[in-house]
Amino acid sequence: MSDERTISLPVLGQIDRRTAVKGIGATLGLGAFGVAISPLARMREQLSAEELMQKHYKELTPEDKEAVFARLEREAKDQYGADVSIHDPQPIPGVRFGYAINLSVCNGNGKCVEACHKENNHDRDTNQSYIRVFEMPKGTTDFEHGNTTYTHDVPREGHYYLPVQCFQCENPPCVDVCPVEATWQEDDGIVVVDYNWCIGCRYCQAACPYHARRFNWKKPTIPAEEVNPDQGYLSNRVRPQGVVEKCHFCLHRTREGRMPACLEACPTGARIFGNMLDPDSEIRWVLKNKRVFVLKEELGARPTLFYFFD
Amino acid sequence: MSHHQPSAAPGAPADKGSHWANYPRFLWRSLVMATDGGLPFYAWMTFLTAVALVGANAWALQVVDGMIHTNMTDHVSWGIYIANFTFMVGVAAGGVMMVIPGYLYRDKDMHDVVILGELLAIAAIVMCLLFVTVDLGRPDRFWHLIPGLGRFNFPISMLTWDVIVLNGYLLLNLHICGYLLYIRYLGRTPNPRWYVPFVMISIVWAISIHTVTAFLYSGLGGRPFWNTALLAPRFLASAFVAGPAFLIVTMFVLRRLARVDIPDRPIQLLVQIVRVTVLINLLMLGSELFTEFYTGGSHTTHATYLFFGLHGHNALVPWMWTAVALNVVSAALFLLPAAMRNMWLLCAACVLAFVGIWIEKGMGLIIPGFVPSTLHELVEYLPSSIEWRVSAGIWAFGLMIYTVSLKIAIPIMRGDVVLGRDGSRKK
Amino acid sequence: MPRVKPWIFLSLAVALGAGAAIGRVHLSNSVGTPVADAGRAESAAAGAVAPAGGAYGVFVSLPDGPPRVHTGEHDAMGRPVTVSCVSCHTSMEPNLARRTAADPPMQFHQGLTYAHGQLSCVSCHNPHDYNTLRLADGAAVPYPEVMTMCSQCHAPQARDWTYGAHGGMTGYWDLSRGARHRKSCIDCHDPHAPAFPSMTPTFKPVDRFLTPHRTGGAHE
Numbered sequence: 041m042s043d044e045r046t047i048s049l050p051v052l053g054q055i056d057r058r059t060a061v062k063g064i065g066a067t068l069g070l071g072a073f074g075v076a077i078s079p080l081a082r083m084r085e086q087l088s089a090e091e092l093m094q095k096h097y098k099e100l101t102p103e104d105k106e107a108v109f110a111r112l113e114r115e116a117k118d119q120y121g122a123d124v125s126i127h128d129p130q131p132i133p134g135v136r137f138g139y140a141i142n143l144s145v146c147n148g149n150g151k152c153v154e155a156c157h158k159e160n161n162h163d164r165d166t167n168q169s170y171i172r173v174f175e176m177p178k179g180t181t182d183f184e185h186g187n188t189t190y191t192h193d194v195p196r197e198g199h200y201y202l203p204v205q206c207f208q209c210e211n212p213p214c215v216d217v218c219p220v221e222a223t224w225q226e227d228d229g230i231v232v233v234d235y236n237w238c239i240g241c242r243y244c245q246a247a248c249p250y251h252a253r254r255f256n257w258k259k260p261t262i263p264a265e266e267v268n269p270d271q272g273y274l275s276n277r278v279r280p281q282g283v284v285e286k287c288h289f290c291l292h293r294t295r296e297g298r299m300p301a302c303l304e305a306c307p308t309g310a311r312i313f314g315n316m317l318d319p320d321s322e323i324r325w326v327l328k329n330k331r332v333f334v335l336k337e338e339l340g341a342r343p344t345l346f347y348f349f350d
Numbered sequence: 351m352s353h354h355q356p357s358a359a360p361g362a363p364a365d366k367g368s369h370w371a372n373y374p375r376f377l378w379r380s381l382v383m384a385t386d387g388g389l390p391f392y393a394w395m396t397f398l399t400a401v402a403l404v405g406a407n408a409w410a411l412q413v414v415d416g417m418i419h420t421n422m423t424d425h426v427s428w429g430i431y432i433a434n435f436t437f438m439v440g441v442a443a444g445g446v447m448m449v450i451p452g453y454l455y456r457d458k459d460m461h462d463v464v465i466l467g468e469l470l471a472i473a474a475i476v477m478c479l480l481f482v483t484v485d486l487g488r489p490d491r492f493w494h495l496i497p498g499l500g501r502f503n504f505p506i507s508m509l510t511w512d513v514i515v516l517n518g519y520l521l522l523n524l525h526i527c528g529y530l531l532y533i534r535y536l537g538r539t540p541n542p543r544w545y546v547p548f549v550m551i552s553i554v555w556a557i558s559i560h561t562v563t564a565f566l567y568s569g570l571g572g573r574p575f576w577n578t579a580l581l582a583p584r585f586l587a588s589a590f591v592a593g594p595a596f597l598i599v600t601m602f603v604l605r606r607l608a609r610v611d612i613p614d615r616p617i618q619l620l621v622q623i624v625r626v627t628v629l630i631n632l633l634m635l636g637s638e639l640f641t642e643f644y645t646g647g648s649h650t651t652h653a654t655y656l657f658f659g660l661h662g663h664n665a666l667v668p669w670m671w672t673a674v675a676l677n678v679v680s681a682a683l684f685l686l687p688a689a690m691r692n693m694w695l696l697c698a699a700c701v702l703a704f705v706g707i708w709i710e711k712g713m714g715l716i717i718p719g720f721v722p723s724t725l726h727e728l729v730e731y732l733p734s735s736i737e738w739r740v741s742a743g744i745w746a747f748g749l750m751i752y753t754v755s756l757k758i759a760i761p762i763m764r765g766d767v768v769l770g771r772d773g774s775r776k777k
Numbered sequence: 778m779p780r781v782k783p784w785i786f787l788s789l790a791v792a793l794g795a796g797a798a799i800g801r802v803h804l805s806n807s808v809g810t811p812v813a814d815a816g817r818a819e820s821a822a823a824g825a826v827a828p829a830g831g832a833y834g835v836f837v838s839l840p841d842g843p844p845r846v847h848t849g850e851h852d853a854m855g856r857p858v859t860v861s862c863v864s865c866h867t868s869m870e871p872n873l874a875r876r877t878a879a880d881p882p883m884q885f886h887q888g889l890t891y892a893h894g895q896l897s898c899v900s901c902h903n904p905h906d907y908n909t910l911r912l913a914d915g916a917a918v919p920y921p922e923v924m925t926m927c928s929q930c931h932a933p934q935a936r937d938w939t940y941g942a943h944g945g946m947t948g949y950w951d952l953s954r955g956a957r958h959r960k961s962c963i964d965c966h967d968p969h970a971p972a973f974p975s976m977t978p979t980f981k982p983v984d985r986f987l988t989p990h991r992t993g994g995a996h997e
Contacts, residue, residue, distance in 0.1 A: 058386075062385050065385075066385075069399055072399075072403050073403060073406060075407075076403040076404070076406040076407035076410065077407065077409075077410040078410070079407070079410040079411050079413075079414045080410045080413060080414060082414045083413065083414055083490075087490060092490055092491075096494075096500075096501050132951075140942075142942070142943075145943070147973065147976060148978065149976040149977075149978055149979075150978040150979065150980050150981065151980075153980050153981075153982070154979070154980035157980065165983070166982065166983050166984070166985070167980060167981060167982045167983045168982065169980075169982060172725070172982065173978075174725065182648055182726075183648075183725045183726035183727075184651060184722070184726045186726065188727060188981075188982070188987075189987065189988075189989045190978065191978060191981065191989075193975045193976065194975065194976055194977075194978055195975070204725060213570065213571065213572060216507065217506075217507050217508065217509065218503055218507055219495060219502070219503050219507045219509035219510045219513065220491075220494040220495055220500055220501050220502070220503060221501040221502075221503045222494070222501075237491070237494060237501075238487075238488065238491075239486050239487070239488050239489075239491045239492065239494050239495065240417075240486050240487020240488040240491075241482075241485065241486055241487075241509065242427045242428060242485075242487070243507070243509055243566075245424065245427040246427060246428060246567075246570060246573065246719070246720075247572065248572060248724065249571060249572025249573075249724050250572070250724060250725065251424070251425070251723050251724045251725045251727070253424070254424050255417070255424055255427060255487065256416070256487070257416055257417050257418040257420075257422070257423075258415065258416035258417075259416060280488075281416045282416060282417065282486075282487030282488045283487055283488060284487075294950065296954065297949045297950060297951030297953070297954030297955055298948070298949055298950070298954075298955065299946065299947060299948060299949065299950050299957075303946070304945075304946075304947040304948075306945055307945060307965070307976070308945070308965070309943060309944040309945035309946070309960065309965065312941060312942050313950055314941075314950045315950070315951070321950075322940060322941030322942060322950075325940040325941065325942060326940075326942050329940070329942075336572070339571045339572060340571070341571075341572075350933070350937070421985075421986070423984065423985050423987075424984070425984070425986075425987070727987065728987075728988075729984065729985075729986050729987050730986060731986075
């Protein structure tokens with residue numbers, strides 16, 4: 041250290057040339073830092089104090105929820121020009137949802153992918169959807185041989201089609217890894233995400249063995265007239281940028297007794313949905329009478345979306 | 351950097367004031383020392399500041415517009431940020447290879463320079479935390495991760511373990527370094543009661559940070575490339591190459607550029623350590639590769655992609671073979687006694703090992719975990735310009751922290767800067 | 778599970794009985810409005826059978842009567858002119874061997890694609906009463922019960938349909954909250970060429986960096 045001065049206290053009045061230069065340097069540095077991070081100022085219009093301080097879904101009182109939903113509806117109007125209604129249907133007691141897909145019937149036309157896209161207010165630029173349909177050569181279930189980008193007429197000779205979406209696992213690895221409990225399993229088996237609590241670390245994407253989760257790499261774009269106004273807080277409301285989302289079995293529909301959008305859209309009738317706890321339900325009949333299987337059963341995640349061949 | 355025990359006896363001015371008065375003096379003195387230096391120092395710091403600012407700007411853009419600015423996708427959902435994070439946890443843990451001989455085996459020479467390792471741990475952990483932060487889609491919700499404030503999914507989520515061990519390791523090293531420097535600044539002899547127990551904890555803790563970080567990945571059943579019990583041992587082995595390699599180069603630079611008097615012995619001891627760890631690392635890498643390729647099957651596709659490319663996709667192949675070459679050449683150099691006697695060759699070996707491991711356990715570990723995806727779709731990843739800028743910015747910031755902390759620590763540890771005799775060089 | 782079991786002889790009536798037993802499916806007389814051509818309306822419950830555990834019914838889209846055939850002409854309002862089957866068939870001798878519309882050529886039914894196994898026209902159409910269909914045992918079946926016709930051969934599908942495991946549907950899974958609308962066999966399968974038609978996928982994700990698959994390429 042070549043500094044020859046004696047400084048006993050950080051007091052003014054001892055400023056020499058060197059200190060002054062340092063001060064100027066520090067000021068310049070801070071100024072440059074301010075300029076460097078100045079794009080953050082644009083965040084202010086997108087990020088309200090209420091949103092910043094919003095509590096976890098499970099900690100919201102009914103009054104809190106009312107205020108939050110009203111704010112989200114306002115934001116949908118401001119940012120998307122759409123009049124939406126956000127509600128929060130709860131799991132129906134005695135209901136555990138199950139889903140089955142008949143792979144002998146599915147022909148890979150992708151109507152379910154599109155229905156999901158529209159129902160769930162996905163980003164229009166990326167054709168985002170919770171469903172991916174794999175074209176697989178007959179004789180294998182190894183995805184190594186599958187492909188999702190086919191555009192030829194279907195079904196193609198010698199191939200079958202395998203739609204993949206969130207399996208709402210009974211033992212979901214994605215829920216385990218979330219550091220902030222932003223995702224959890226509800227009583228009806230649906231794994232949901234609080235889009236206003238997720239920090240966007242994407243650990244759940246790494247943990248999911250089924251590529252079921254999507255991240256909002258940017259703010260979704262949807263024309264006002266295409267916004268589906270029937271929205272659930274934990275389901276299809278337009279997601280914020282930077283959070284993870286996933287299939288929720290259309291809980292805003294299914295918790296009101298309706299079928300999921302992908303099922304209604306399926307022109308081949310390959311999809312069977314219902315309450316696994318109801319012994320008379322269609323899904324129970326399928327589980328009992330068809331040779332159903334799940335993907336990657338050995339991982340122990342215990343999916344509740346099943347496949348079968350006739 | 352030999353210790354001149356301060357001659358300050360009880361009754362010296364240093365002992366007079368209370369800590370309330372002395373600690374601010376210590377901080378102020380540290381600030382002065384941290385900002386004093388010659389032209390090369392200012393040039394170096396200006397350069398680092400510029401790079402860090404470029405990084406900060408890139409990050410600000412990423413926060414505002416979204417991570418669409420990165421080349422990450424739903425298929426490859428972690429990229430160079432998490433790759434760097436993983437590597438830097440290793441560097442932080444690697445510093446312990448000075449602490450163990452310095453404290454456990456009471457190696458006198460190592461004990462004198464051990465603070466280099468502890469300060470490196472601080473800088474590396476700060477970098478780790480920054481790399482995780484810039485990887486967050488919603489940094490504004492960072493507080494959700496704070497136990498008590500947010501909702502902390504402990505002990506189920508390994509990421510919460512990582513939050514605890516990384517911040518704990520940071521605090522431990524801040525305490526150890528801060529205590530030692532402050533007490534030396536006061537001109538006193540540090541009381542072992544106030545730091546040795548923390549040093550002992552930090553040794554175990556260093557192992558834990560890298561083990562937990564490995565468990566982040568190895569616990570994921572859906573990612574066969576990571577789902578191996580060997581991952582944590584591999585992480586430790588490579589950490590104990592990269593950390594010491596960085597420290598050897600640091601000591602070399604300090605000797606040459608800052609004319610700090612560092613004995614040969616700690617360097618030689620670190621070389622001995624790296625000689626072993628570099629081989630263990632290669633052995634474990636070899637074991638993994640044998641198991642992967644001899645077994646075959648669809649779980650091998652990740653390793654195939656990494657080393658040979660898959661279905662015409664081979665973005666990582668040149669990276670990985672570079673890493674293999676660097677690791678093998680550096681291992682060979684470390685094992686050649688003649689090479690180790692030449693300081694330049696030694697440094698070259700260290701740099702090769704450091705870069706080799708940066709690739710191997712950074713991009714070479716994280717990206718193939720995602721390629722092909724869990725549903726075997728092939729989407730490749732190479733960092734975007736924004737990602738490079740942010741990463742470079744964090745590296746620059748980490749180096750700034752390390753430079754500044756060395757600037758403060760070395761004179762104090764040497765006994766040159768003592769309260770009441772500030773600036774008066776002891777000769 | 779053997780593919781063919783007693784189900785093979787299951788008539789739709791039996792199937793519907795089973796359906797009603799699980800409280801999901803019930804059919805009754807058509808009350809729908811006739812539609813020109815193959816008139817079709819949903820067969821409404823009309824309160825005949827109350828589904829167990831639910832206040833709402835299951836509605837199946839079924840024809841309300843015999844189809845009508847286009848003449849190719851249009852009336853003054855521009856509407857297509859259709860005629861009933863019996864307009865011609867009362868005065869025509871049935872050709873029991875006929876399997877296609879083209880050989881020998883017919884005046885009507887031109888352009889009818891026919892691909893349904895080895896069946897002839899009268900395998901399903903009743904040559905004694907063209908306003909009905911005819912089962913293999915000779916019994917006449919009215920058009921709204923066309924699924925009985927299909928079920929006599931396609932028993933596994935009929936069984937699966939009965940239990941809700943075959944065929945498209947919309948509406949409510951929970952019949953205590955709303956009604957369900959189901960497709961019948963002929964909504965998806967043209968009885969004259971029942972193979973499900975080829976389709977063109979129209980909606981594909983636009984993933985960044987996911988290079989389109991090369992059909993027949995290496996990644997097969």
